[in-house]
Ligand SMILES: Nc1ncnc2c1ncn2[C@@H]1O[C@H](COP(=O)(O)OP(=O)(O)OP(=O)(O)O)[C@@H](O)[C@H]1O
């Protein structure tokens with residue numbers, strides 16, 4: 385019994401320590417950002433790397449999710465006699481929920497893991513130490529560009545994902561329920577509010593920050609052994625997904641009161 | 642100092658007078674071959690303030706005492722050697738000197754300022770006048786050789802891209818790596834990476850350069866050239882070099898003073914002649930080779946473990 389409490393206590397302490405480290409890294413990143421310590425080249429490189437590497441998977445994921453979702457909705461809607469609202473229902477769900485959340489999960493798996501692996505390798509091979517000897521703060525040179533890339537590219541990808549998902553939804557509604565372009569897309573403009581789309585973008589910004597911070601933290605705190613890089617990479621993805629879902633709940637409640 | 646004045650790594654005429662002790666320069670890359678005996682060094686002035694003053698440092702890593710009560714001073718312009726067995730804490734000591742790690746106890750004064758008390762911003766200010774060449778090179782593997790060397794200048798607004806590439810080409814030629822500008826570290830051999838990392842450490846002409854095993858992994862000719870280069874750079878720019886090496890004969894050849902790290906502490910500190918004259922068993926073994934010293938410990942041979950006394 386006592387040992388169980390001790391184990392639990394140790395886990396709680398470890399969790400607190402983890403969030404402490406994460407907050408410290410985030411704070412240091414913000415300090416560099418407010419001082420304008422942003423290096424142009426690595427930032428552009430990271431933005432293109434995050435955007436380009438994740439776009440194909442985001443597209444595929446969102447296309448099929450939109451199709452599946454629309455299939456269910458079209459079915460229910462015809463039962464309720466609400467077929468005129470299928471396009472809007474898909475678009476609303478994409479913008480509120482599926483677009484940001486699914487995109488973030490995909491980016492976490494693709495780019496968050498890459499951040500952890502790359503920084504972890506740099507840590508193990510003393511490249512991070514080499515940066516420090518050249519009077520360069522690794523947070524400024526490595527984390528800030530990834531933070532900006534996550535913060536800016538996840539919303540962009542989520543918006544692209546929204547569009548692809550809605551389009552996939554149309555293909556499915558057309559194939560199974562014979563919906564027309566007008567019948568599907570026509571219901572969106574009058575019903576979907578711009579705020580809904582904006583709220584999804586705000587979520588995506590937070591998810592991007594979570595992905596970059598966790599990915600970089602796992603990389604920078606990798607222990608000096610090559611097998612640790614693999615572990616750090618896996619941990620980065622797992623922690624990202626958990627934190628994204630938790631943040632999604634909080635953000636949903638705050639943004640859609 | 643102008644770019645042409647910096648182009649010093651050619652044998653200057655006055656060196657020829659002293660060339661008797663030196664081997665003939667190799668014809669193929671003779672232009673860059675620097676016999677180490679050919680560089681004339683001025684005596685070091687040790688009356689002023691030391692550049693580095695290491696005071697009673699202890700380093701404990703994960704409960705293990707790696708360095709115990711080590712003190713020494715290094716004066717400006719010196720080439721200071723550190724020797725010791727594998728695992729004796731040489732790399733650990735170098736990391737302390739540039740503030741990568743903080744000692745558990747003790748002070749490290751760089752130009753009178755205690756760097757153990759500095760935060761990362763303060764350390765970065767101090768590190769602008771330091772350079773370090775890592776034991777395993779630590780080149781940035783996402784960048785070409787030239788980008789690695791030019792890293793410290795990447796944000797400099799006062800130099801044109803041409804000046805930067807000129808400086809990079811000059812440094813790469815100093816370490817005999819001309820023509821590798823566009824190659825990635827993964828495509829270079831270990832010794833080549835080592836030489837690029839030396840060029841990278843020298844990019845900003847630091848006042849203090851720390852070399853961790855600069856010549857390990859190099860063939861004897863290249864190893865001799867690199868030690869010659871270190872001596873030449875230090876002599877020409879007046880910079881201070883701290884050099885860790887297993888290659889004792891090279892160290893004895895170029896260092897002004899050196900120390901022997903053993904058993905977590907400093908065994909002996911002095912000039913190469915002091916080292917040669919020392920009758921401390923461990924120093925003797927290092928300086929004169931394993932077979933020559935008096936050994937009272939177990940010494941493994943191909944035929945098994947024998948007890949050697951005297
Ligand atoms: N991060 C660390 N964690 C635990 N022990 C360490 C760590 N770094 C170094 N050590 C220990 O410190 C001792 C000295 O290591 P160091 O790398 O300084 O040796 P060295 O003299 O540079 O050896 P070599 O000549 O092989 O490079 C070793 O016993 C090593 O096990």
Ligand SMILES: [Mg+2]
Pocket residue numbers: 731732733776853
């Ligand atoms: Mg070492």
